[in-house]
Structure formats: C-alpha cells, structure tokens
Amino acid sequence: MIDKLSWMTxxxxxxxxxxxxxxxxxxxxTTDTHRTRTYVLTLLTLAVVAVLTGMQATDAASHYGFGGMVVSDPMGNWLKCFASVALMVTLVYGRPYAADRGMLRGGELFTMSMFSLLGIFVMISGGNFLVIYLGLELLTLSxxxxxxxxxxNAVASEAAMKYFVLGAMASGFLLYxxxxxxxxxxxxxxxxxxxxxxxRKVNHQVLVFGLVFIVAGLAFKVGAAPFHMWVPDVYQGAPTAVTLLIGAAPELAAFAIIIRLLVEGLLPLAIDWQQMLALLAIASLLVGNLAAIAQTNLKRMLAYSTISQMGFMLLGMVAGVVNNSTYNAQFAYSAAMFYIVTYVLTTLASFGIILLLAREGFESEEITDLAGLNQRxxxxxxxxxxxxxxxxxxxxLVGFYAKLAVLQALIASGQGLYIALAVFAVVMSLVGAFYYIRVVKVMYFDAPVTATTVSAPRDVRTVLAxxxxxxxxLGIVPGGLMTLCAQAIVATLAG
Structure with a gap:
C-alpha cells in the first residue's frame, strides 16, 4: 500500500x-490557427504548477516517497518552480514566431512542451537511478x-536527426x-x-570506470566540451522557439541530476569526479569562448556561449570537497545553482529578442540583423x-555576481589548483566579453539594414521588459536569490 506521503511528493x-x-x-x-484556448490553458497550468512547487519549497525538510525512489526537497522544488516559469516565458515569446511558421496547426508545441517539463520534474525528483533515467528520456524524446x-523544413529535420543520434549515444553512456x-x-x-x-567494501576501479561513463553522459546533457558537438548545430537548425525550449528550462534539470547523481549518490568519489569536471570546465571555457569569436550567426554564437557558461557552472561543482572535507560544499554548490538559475533568466531575454525580431519569412539569426536596433x-x-x-x-548585472560567487567558492578552497582555475576562468571571461560586446556595438553603432519597425504583442512586450x-x-540586490539557493542546497545536503 502506497502511503499518503508518497502521493504528496x-x-x-x-x-x-x-x-x-x-x-x-x-x-x-480547436480550429483557431493561433491555438489561443490551448495556449491560455497551458499558461494557467504552468502558473498553478509553479505556485504548487513554490509552496512545497518553503518546507525545509526533505521528504521521500515510493520507497525512496522520489525525493521532495527545497532545491528540487525551487528548480521545478523556476523551470515552470521559464517554460511559461518561453511559450509567451515563442507563440507569435510559431504561428508565423505554421507550427501551430496542431497543439503539439504546447503539449510536447508540457511533457518535456514533466520529464524535467521527474529528473529533478529522482532518488533512484532508473527514475532519473526515465525522466531524462521523457525530456529528450519530447x-x-x-x-x-x-x-x-530540411534544416530542422537535419538538426533533429543529429540531436537524436548523439542523444541516444549519450543516453547509452549514462545508462552503462x-x-x-x-x-x-x-x-x-x-x-x-x-x-x-x-x-569502502566496493571495488574502486569498477566504480571509477562506471563514473567515467556517467560523467560523459552528464557532460553531453549540459553541452560541455568535448561532448558539445550537438549544441551549435541543434541551436542553429531548430526553430528559434524550440531552441529556447531546449536551452533554458532543461539546463535546470541537468544541474539537478548532477547534484542527485554525483553529490547525493557518489560524493565519496568526489576526488575522482571533481578532476573530471575540472577538465570538462577547462575544455568548455576554451572551446566555447574561442569558437564563439568566429561566429556570424547569432544563434550559433549563443550556442558556443552556452558551452562556455556551462564550463563556468561546472567550476562551482569542482570545489565542493577539499582535502576530504565537505565544509566548502554548501558555498560551491549554491554558487553553481545561483549561476544556472541566472543563466536561464538571461538566456530567456536574449532569445526573446531574437524571436521578437524574426518575422514571417525572415529569421533574425545573423548578428548583422541586429544592426541599428537602438534606432528602431x-x-x-x-x-x-x-x-x-x-x-x-x-x-x-546578475551575470557578474553569478561569476563572482563561483570564483569566491574556488578561492575559498585555499587550493593552489582551484585558485589557478579561477584565474583561468577570469581570463576566458575577458575573451568572451569580446563577442558579447560586439553584439551591443552592432545594435548601437551600425546603420540599420531595414527600416521595419519592431512590433510585438502586449504580453511579449511586458514579459520582455x-x-x-x-x-x-538581481544584479544590484542578489542577496535574496543567493540566500534562497544557499538554504536549498544546505537543506538538500542535510537531507
């Protein structure tokens, strides 16, 4: 008999x-080509779910259901709440774009988005390897x-095929x-x-061998180098609304399963997986920032930007266990959580503008398409x-404080290697600033290539603002969100 608590989780x-x-x-x-009824019902559902998970998150205790297969704790519930809000914002931004391109002939965009969010929820709640994997597959198949x-669209079909083949391989790594x-x-x-x-009664070599495959699978899911091959092609090839769907809320789930698997399950192997994550972080910062400089396609540039940002987030996971002490874990993991939440917030805004500037028959994908936007x-x-x-x-801005929090966690470890990693991350951030500022320069100082005025529905304008x-x-007063992340991580580690 399944108890009431299990259902409550x-x-x-x-x-x-x-x-x-x-x-x-x-x-x-529904016969409406804009799927208004489906759209409104979806947003209402997501709002209710966000409120429910937010209410659950105020409970500082960790609750386990179904024999420990499902866990409900503050970290998971806050991530679910943020993921629900991120999907709401994504659908608000993406609906006009989808309508112009015939993607609303059926309601698949909304229903599949909700099933992908369900996969995110299952991943975040998983206290069991199989539950986490089932959530992962539900998300990826959607x-x-x-x-x-x-x-x-041949380009979108090609991107889907690449994503499917590489995703299946990464799922195989993780499952193995x-x-x-x-x-x-x-x-x-x-x-x-x-x-x-x-x-310490388990063969350490077998554990490390399995750990290598787990880290490889996780690296693919967050898009860390050298498992990043799918990110630029899928970001560029997918319809922009879908690019935002796979580039925002799922990143929160990826962070959650890193915590569930590596911290809650494999923390005694931290010395091993921290070294692997450090190498992934260095490769991601190098590949992401250097490759982004050469891009002229805005979506592809943001894809390489994502790779470098995920490298920065992984740095927060690297400094949790120092000399077999977990004292620094709460600072390191809360900094990584803060980083991923603020990254998703910023990604929503950047892709929201790309979606806004796109119009029927025209994709606003090149950096030059933003020329003179300030005048328009x-x-x-x-x-x-x-x-x-x-x-x-x-x-x-909040991105500064997010980077600072991760760097502080690295430096607080007192380890020369981690301090060197912090210096390397700062240097890579300086390199990355070039391609971000180039976009601003094009918007403010280049002559506009079109005199078309930028118009948007009221809901899009309001949410963007x-x-x-x-x-x-959040950059000026980051304390509230940082405290929330810290308390959530502390409660999760204690549970």
Whole structure:
C-alpha cells in the first residue's frame, strides 16, 4: 500500500500530467490557427504548477516517497518552480514566431512542451537511478520531436536527426555507467549507493570506470566540451522557439541530476569526479569562448556561449570537497545553482529578442540583423544589451555576481589548483566579453539594414521588459536569490 506521503511528493507532477492530457484532448476541437484556448490553458497550468512547487519549497525538510525512489526537497522544488516559469516565458515569446511558421496547426508545441517539463520534474525528483533515467528520456524524446516540429523544413529535420543520434549515444553512456554502479553496489537508490561506496567494501576501479561513463553522459546533457558537438548545430537548425525550449528550462534539470547523481549518490568519489569536471570546465571555457569569436550567426554564437557558461557552472561543482572535507560544499554548490538559475533568466531575454525580431519569412539569426536596433526600438536594444553584458559578467548585472560567487567558492578552497582555475576562468571571461560586446556595438553603432519597425504583442512586450529588469535588479540586490539557493542546497545536503 502506497502511503499518503508518497502521493504528496509527486502531486505537482500529477497535476502536470493530467492537465497535459486534458489540454491535448481540448486541442483536438480547436480550429483557431493561433491555438489561443490551448495556449491560455497551458499558461494557467504552468502558473498553478509553479505556485504548487513554490509552496512545497518553503518546507525545509526533505521528504521521500515510493520507497525512496522520489525525493521532495527545497532545491528540487525551487528548480521545478523556476523551470515552470521559464517554460511559461518561453511559450509567451515563442507563440507569435510559431504561428508565423505554421507550427501551430496542431497543439503539439504546447503539449510536447508540457511533457518535456514533466520529464524535467521527474529528473529533478529522482532518488533512484532508473527514475532519473526515465525522466531524462521523457525530456529528450519530447525535445527530439519539438526540434523536428517544422516537418517541411530540411534544416530542422537535419538538426533533429543529429540531436537524436548523439542523444541516444549519450543516453547509452549514462545508462552503462549507472548499470556498472548498480553492479558494484547492488542498489539503484542514490542513498544506498552512497552508503555502499562510503563503506569502502566496493571495488574502486569498477566504480571509477562506471563514473567515467556517467560523467560523459552528464557532460553531453549540459553541452560541455568535448561532448558539445550537438549544441551549435541543434541551436542553429531548430526553430528559434524550440531552441529556447531546449536551452533554458532543461539546463535546470541537468544541474539537478548532477547534484542527485554525483553529490547525493557518489560524493565519496568526489576526488575522482571533481578532476573530471575540472577538465570538462577547462575544455568548455576554451572551446566555447574561442569558437564563439568566429561566429556570424547569432544563434550559433549563443550556442558556443552556452558551452562556455556551462564550463563556468561546472567550476562551482569542482570545489565542493577539499582535502576530504565537505565544509566548502554548501558555498560551491549554491554558487553553481545561483549561476544556472541566472543563466536561464538571461538566456530567456536574449532569445526573446531574437524571436521578437524574426518575422514571417525572415529569421533574425545573423548578428548583422541586429544592426541599428537602438534606432528602431531603444527598449528592445536595451534588453538585449543588458542580456549580453550580463552574460559577459559586467557589473552591476546578475551575470557578474553569478561569476563572482563561483570564483569566491574556488578561492575559498585555499587550493593552489582551484585558485589557478579561477584565474583561468577570469581570463576566458575577458575573451568572451569580446563577442558579447560586439553584439551591443552592432545594435548601437551600425546603420540599420531595414527600416521595419519592431512590433510585438502586449504580453511579449511586458514579459520582455520584466525579464530585462530582473537581470538588472538581481544584479544590484542578489542577496535574496543567493540566500534562497544557499538554504536549498544546505537543506538538500542535510537531507
């Protein structure tokens, strides 16, 4: 008999699943080409789910359900809340773009988005290897379908095929690594795996071998070099609305499964996986920043930017365990959580502007398409400039504080290697500032290539303005969000 507590741990997921099925049925009778009824129902559902997860997050305790297979804790619930809001914003930005390109002939964009969010929720809640993997597959299968949503577009179909093939290979890596962990420890539950490894009765070589495959699979999911090959092609080839769908909320889930697998399950192996993550971070910062300089396509440039940003986030995960002490873990992991949340916020704004500037028959994908944007629309140029400066880590925007928090965690470790990593990250950030500032220069100092005025629906204008303001306000007063992340990580580590 499954107890009441088990059901309470997953009721946001239950609401999301039931409403996704209802909305899919309601959409069958919708003839409106803009799918207004489906759109409104989806946003209402996401708002309710965000409130439910936010309410759950105020409970500082960790609750386990279904025999420990599902966990409900502050970190997971806040990430679910942020993911729900990120998907709401994505759909607000993406709906006009999708309507212009015939992507709303059916309601698949909305229903598949909700199923991808359900996959994100399951990944975040997973206390068991199989549950995490099931959530991952639900998310990735939905993402493959979304990338291929424009069936008449050869570029999108090619991007979907690349994503599918490379994604299947990465899933195989992760599953093989998890199976080796199961073979070595005899359990699929992260807490039991932790205890088995801590007992030191397990063959260390088998564990490290399995760990290599797990880290490789996770690196693919976050788009870290050298497992980044899919990111530029999928970002460029997918419809821009779908690019934002796979580049925003799923990053929160990727962070969550890194915490669930590496911290909650494999923390006794931290010395091994921290070295692997350090190498991935160095490669990502190098490849991402240097390759982005050569890009003329804005979506491709932001793809390489994502690779470098994920490298920076991984640096926060590197400094958690120092000399077998976990004292620095709360600072390092909360800095990484703060970084990923603020990165998603900034990504929403930057892709929101790209979606806004795109119009029927025209994709605003080249950096030159932003030429003279300030003369055509000072508001949208300002939002894009704020997003670019934040990604570059320029004060007083939130991206600066996010980078500073990660660097402080590295330096607080007192280890020469980690301090050298911090210096390297700062140098790479200076390199990265070039291509971000180039976008601002094009918007403010180049002559416009078109006299077309920039217009947008009221909901898009409002959300974009709030999005840009949050990047600025959270940079000036970051304490609230940083404290929230710190408390969530502390509660999760204690649970």
């Amino acid at each position: 997953i009721y946001p997921e239950m609401v999301l699943l039931v409403m996704a099925c209802i909305i899919a049925l309601v959409d069958l009778s 993402s493959y379908a979304l990338v291929a949503l424009r069936r008449d 690594g998890l199976s080796m962990m199961y073979g070595a420890t005899g359990s699929l539950d992260t807490t039991e795996v932790f205890k088995a490894i801590a007992s 629309s000072p508001l949208y140029a300002g939002v894009m400039a704020i997003a670019m400066f934040s990604l570059a880590g320029i004060p007083p 709030v999005n840009g303001a949050l990047i600025l306000v």
